[in-house]
Amino acid sequence: MLRAILGNKSGRISVGDESVSVREVYKDREDMLTAAIISRVSYLSDEALNNLFQSIFTDSQQDFSGLLDVEFWPNFSSSLQSRVEPDVILHFEWGVMIIEAKRPHDSYQYAEQWIKELESLPSNYREGEIYFLSLGGSTANNKVELARFRGLKDFYENVSIPNPTFMAYQTWEGLIDYLQRSKDSGDLSRSDNNVIADMIEALELYHVHANIYSLSSLKPLNIKYSSLTNISNIRSIPSISAGEEKPITNLASLPIQRLNWPIAATAFDTVKESKSTWRVKPFCNINERALELWKI
Template sequence: MLNAIIHGKAGRIELGNGTETLSWRQLYQQREDLLTAAFFSRFTYLSGLLQHRLLKQWLGGVGDFTAFEKIDYWPRYDLEKRDDRNFVEPDLLLNFEDCDLLIEVKPPKGGDQYQEQWQLEIEGYFAQEKRLKPLYFLAIGRIGSVLAELDDESLQEKYPQFQKANAIGWKAIASQLRKCLIEGDLDVQDRRIIEDMQKALSLYGIRVRDLRWEDLHKLTDEAPLNLDSLTAWSLYVN
């Protein structure tokens, strides 16, 4: 289905009384849940070592994610003591042999991440999951400065099994996937899966392209050449 959408072969969907239509590409771009499903359903087929390598990078260098067990899409945690909302629904719960990982996804043009939602999702996990493990939390996309607002220490005092929260943008993830392909140490299956994950991101306009000298020139028009500009160049995304 993903390739059919990319190549314009998926057709259109009738809206309302049938007088208007919407392409599958437009629908995909409007629904963050489709990005979540397309990207992470492919992630689950990666080798354990590559899953570990990517998640450890995305979480800032911590965690053991080599023994993947299963993925739960949009787990629902009821909130019994709140008047403003009845439940919270993280996008993903990834279960590993030695830990769990909650993931909250925001598309590039969607709403921003916010720490109250993160905290409720973490609290919901510890209140309702039957098999508790050391827990990590990862926010992807539209992160802004919200990570600095999260009180990790208070969460760790309340929930000793809570390990760490981290946030990462889609630009950095796309760049890391590209780096995996360039380094050339992937087997055939992992390479094909990474390429498919890149295609899923491309439908949202998240594409890493080969570095070009003219791009570096553009980045240094307003600032001198230094380590920061070289880093920005290495993450250049259309």
């Protein structure tokens, strides 16, 4: 279904008297994004799964590879509210992780909601460790709410609220940056790479984009470097003789071909390879990608 939505092949549905594309409905619902991302987390290999959560819970030494179950929107009763629905609960051998997710860009996390979700946890969910992940909201918003959470928890002194072993937050922007780095590392298996590629595309549909760029995303420069690699027939170049090596400081002195190179490259260093062949390298500090082409 995600692939059909991403390809705008998911059709339309009626919302009231209006016909709306499923793609637009998807983009408007944070629950759809939560399901698309977290459901794919469970498809990751043990190593990739552990690396993902270790990047978020940086102070934890816990092993996150043993994921047993993923529970979406469980319905719990609470003394603070008639019904409480955490977005996701991940079950591990050592305990549970509660995930509260918010839509990108225009949604905020609230400490009061975190309190209610923790208080509503059934007793069998409290038997092991409890991790809490705030996913979404800005960094500033999460820092404020974490500070408020500690004060609010003390306020509810007559209510049984378990102490999370660890609490952490991750913005969607931070998550997609991590995913893009993982994808670019070349260390992923083919299946992990495909899963992470889907997660990245799902986030981009919500206009969440990585602040880092893969090498494959860079457009090649229009540089005909093959015309610069070798210069033959050096007798036709008046500024160079067969017995000496000196810079060519005037591009006009190279009548063999017109060189297609950035304007800033106005000086070249010639390196003699044989009696009939010279290599040239620019003196100037040019674009790193172009410079890579000149490695000899």
